Amino acid sequence: xxxKESFEVTPWQVSGQVDYDKLIKQFGTQHLTxxxxxxxxxxxxxxxxxxxxxIYYSHRDLDILLDEFEKGEGFFLYTGRGPSxxxxxxxxxxxxFTSWLQKKFNAxxxxxxxxxERFLQEKxxxxxxxxxxxxxxxxxxxxxxxxxxKTFIFQNTEFMGRMYKLxxxxxxxxxxxxxxxxxxxxxxxxxxxxxxxxxxxxxxMFEKKRCLIPSxxxxxxxxxxxxxxxxxxxxxxxxxxxxxxxxxxTGPAGKMSASLPETAIYLTDDAKxxxxxxxxxxxxxGRASIEEHRKYGGDPDxxxxxxxxxxxxxxDSAKINQIRNEYKEGKMLSGxxxxxxxxxxxxxxxxxxxxxxxxxxxxxxxxxxxxxxSRMWEEEL
Ligand code: TYM
Numbered sequence: 347x348x349x350k351e352s353f354e355v356t357p358w359q360v361s362g363q364v365d366y367d368k369l370i371k372q373f374g375t376q377h378l379t380x381x382x383x384x385x386x387x388x389x390x391x392x393x394x395x396x397x398x399x400x401i402y403y404s405h406r407d408l409d410i411l412l413d414e415f416e417k418g419e420g421f422f423l424y425t426g427r428g429p430s431x432x433x434x435x436x437x438x439x440x441x442x443f444t445s446w447l448q449k450k451f452n453a454x455x456x457x458x459x460x461x462x463e464r465f466l467q468e469k470x471x472x473x474x475x476x477x478x479x480x481x482x483x484x485x486x487x488x489x490x491x492x493x494x495x496k497t498f499i500f501q502n503t504e505f506m507g508r509m510y511k512l513x514x515x516x517x518x519x520x521x522x523x524x525x526x527x528x529x530x531x532x533x534x535x536x537x538x539x540x541x542x543x544x545x546x547x548x549x550x551m552f553e554k555k556r557c558l559i560p561s562x563x564x565x566x567x568x569x570x571x572x573x574x575x576x577x578x579x580x581x582x583x584x585x586x587x588x589x590x591x592x593x594x595x596t597g598p599a600g601k602m603s604a605s606l607p608e609t610a611i612y613l614t615d616d617a618k619x620x621x622x623x624x625x626x627x628x629x630x631x632g633r634a635s636i637e638e639h640r641k642y643g644g645d646p647d648x649x650x651x652x653x654x655x656x657x658x659x660x661x662d663s664a665k666i667n668q669i670r671n672e673y674k675e676g677k678m679l680s681g682x683x684x685x686x687x688x689x690x691x692x693x694x695x696x697x698x699x700x701x702x703x704x705x706x707x708x709x710x711x712x713x714x715x716x717x718x719x720s721r722m723w724e725e726e727l
Contacts (some may be wrong), residue, residue, distance in 0.1 A: 356529060357564050358467060360601045366403060366563070368592055375404045375588060385412055386435065389449035395661045396443055399494050404563060406573070406590040411585040415451070421556045421585070423447055424549045426458035429479035429501075430468055434610040436562070436592035441490035441657050443589075444560045448493060453558075454718055456549045459484060459498040462506075463546070466538040478706050481709075486613050488636070488712055489698050489707035495717040502545060505722075508604050509548050512727045516551070517544035519575040528567045540651070547572045550584040552727065562601075563588040592657055593650050598631040613699070617692045624688050631673075632680030643676035644683075651680075651687040652723060659690040668682070684705075704720045 353362030355369060370377060382405070383397050389412055396402065411421055425444050427437060434496045441457075448455050461476035480501045487499060506513075525531055525543050546568045551556040559569060566588055573583040591601035594609035602610035611620055631649030633639035646652040652673060669686065672678035676724050713719055 355564050357567060360591065361599075362563055363599045364591065364601075365367045369563055370404050373404075373563070373570065375566060375586075376408055378403050378405045378408065378587065382409060382412075385409075386614035389415055390447070393436045394446060395444075395663060396439070396658070398663070399656060401439070401442070401657050402560070402587050402589045404566075404570060405586060406566075407583060407585040408558070409510075411558055414556060419453070419555065421453060421558050422553045423451075423453050423455040424458070424557050424559050425455070425561055426460060426546070426549075427478050427483050427487065428460045428464045428467075429483045430464040430471060431479055431604045432482050432603075432612040432614045434604065434612050435658070436610070438486060438490060438613060439592060440526055440560055440562065440589065441656050443486050444494075445491040445657075446556070447560065449491075453496070454499045454553070455670055457487060457497065457551050458546065459499065459501045460546065462502040462538070466536060466542065477501075477503075481707075482614075483707040484709060484712070485702045486698070488517055488708060489701035491701070492712070494708050497550050498719045498722045499514075499714070502720070506545075506640065507724065509545075509650045509727055512551060513544045513548045515579055515628075516547050516575065517541060519578060520544060520571055523572075524571060528571060535569040543568055548727075551576065551579065551581040551694070552722075554581060556582040556625060557584040559584055559586040561586070562589065562591055564591075564601075568677055574581065593629075593653055595623060595650055597650065598653075600646055611691060613702075614696065615695070617695075620691050620695065621688050624684050624691070629682055630684075633676075636679065639679060640676045644678075644680060646670050646673050649680070649683065651672070654724070655687055655690065659687065659694060663708040675724070 353364050355364060355693050361440055386408065387393050387397055415421060416496065423444055427433065439513050444455060447453065459480045461480050465471055465473055465476050484499050522540060522541065526542060531539060550559065550572050566586060569584050569586045576583045604610065608623065611623060629650040630654065631645035633642055633644065653671065656666055669678065673683055675697065711719065714723060
C-alpha cells in the first residue's frame with residue numbers, strides 16, 4: 347500500500363483518505379444495505395434523506411433490533427460528544443439524526459458528554475475548559491430537537507458517582523490486552539485511558555432493552571468490546587449504525603478537525619466567517635479555467651461543497667440531482683456551487699442558533715429535572 351492510500355481511523359485520530367469498505371472489514375461490521383435502510387424508514391413511518399443517501403453505511407445488529415421492534419419490543423438510543431471546543435457541522439449531523447430517530451420511534455435517548463476523555467486527551471485543556479465547552483455543546487445538542495422528558499444529557503465528571511458501579515462491573519471484565527489491541531495503547535498512554543473504555547461503554551447498559559448507537563464509524567471500537575461482555579452482565583449486545591465522515595473543507599482526506607479551523611465550520615462561525623472559509627478553503631472539483639470547466643464539467647464526487655450539500659445541507663433530492671447534473675455538465679461553475687453552500691450553511695446556522703438560545707431555558711430538564719433525567723439521578727444503575 348502506498349503512503350497516499352494509507353489511512354487510519356481510531357476514536358482519537360482520523361488521517362488519510364478513508365476507505366470505508368475496508369473499515370467494515372477491519373472493524374467487523376456489516377454493510378447497511380438498501381433493503382435494511384428501507385426497512386428502518388418503513389418502521390419509522392417516514393423517509394429520511396440522510397438514510398436514503400447512504401451517509402449511514404454500516405451497522406451492527408440493526409436487523410435484530412428491528413425484528414425486536416416489529417414484535418413490539420422497544421429500544422433506547424445512546425450517543426455522545428467529547429467537549430474539546432466548539433462543535434462543527436460533522437458532529438451535529440449525528441444529533442439531528444438521533445433526534446429524528448427519537449421522534450419516530452418514541453425512544454429514550456442518553457447523551458454522554460465526555461469531559462473526562464477530552465481532559466485526558468488534550469494536555470492544553472483544563473477541567474474548567476471542558477466544563478465550559480460541555481455547557482456550550484449541550485446547548486447545541488438540545489437545539490437538534492430532543493424531547494426533554496425522554497432525553498438525559500450528562501457530563502461524566504458530574505454523573506460518574508451514579509454510574510461508577512456499572513462502570514466497575516464492565517471494567518472487571520475487560521483486560522488490558524484487549525484495550526491495547528483495540529485502541530493501540532502504548533506505554534506512553536496515560537492510565538486514565540486504560541479505564542476510559544468502560545466509561546464510554548456504560549451508557550449502552552442504562553436499560554435492559556437493546557441499545558442503538560448512532561455515531562460516525564470512528565467510535566465503533568468501543569461497541570466491539572461492549573458486545574463481547576454485555577450478555578455476561580445480563581444486558582443485550584448493543585446495536586449500532588455508523589456514518590461516514592463529513593469531509594474536511596480542505597479536501598477529502600481526513601475529517602474535519604477541531605484543532606484545524608480551516609478544515610471545519612463551527613456552529614459558532616458567523617455568516618462572514620462561513621463565507622470566507624468556504625470561498626477560500628472548500629476543495630473544488632472544478633476545472634482550472636472557466637473555458638475548460640464549461641467544456642468538460644466538474645467532478646461532484648471530489649468537490650467538498652457538493653459533498654456537504656449531498657450529505658446534509660440540501661434535503662431536497664430533486665434539487666441535489668439538478669446541482670449534480672449541472673455541475674457535471676459544466677453549466678454550473680465552482681463559484682456558483684460554493685455560493686449555494688454558503689447560503690444553505692448560513693440559513694441552517696441562523697436557525698440552529700435561535701434554537702440554541704432557547705435551549706438555555708430547558709437545559710435543566712435535560713440534565714436534572716425532566717422525567718428521564720430525574721429518574722437517572724434517583725435510580726441505582
Ligand atoms: P466526538 O466529540 O469526537 O464526536 C461527536 C460525534 O460526531 C461524530 N463525528 C463526525 N460525524 C460526521 N462527520 C465528521 N467529520 C465527524 N467527526 C466526528 C463522532 O463519531 C461522534 O458520533 N468519544 C466520543 C463521545 C462519545 C460518544 C458516545 C459518541 C461518548 N459516548 C456514544 C458516540 C456515541 C467523542 O469524543 O465524540
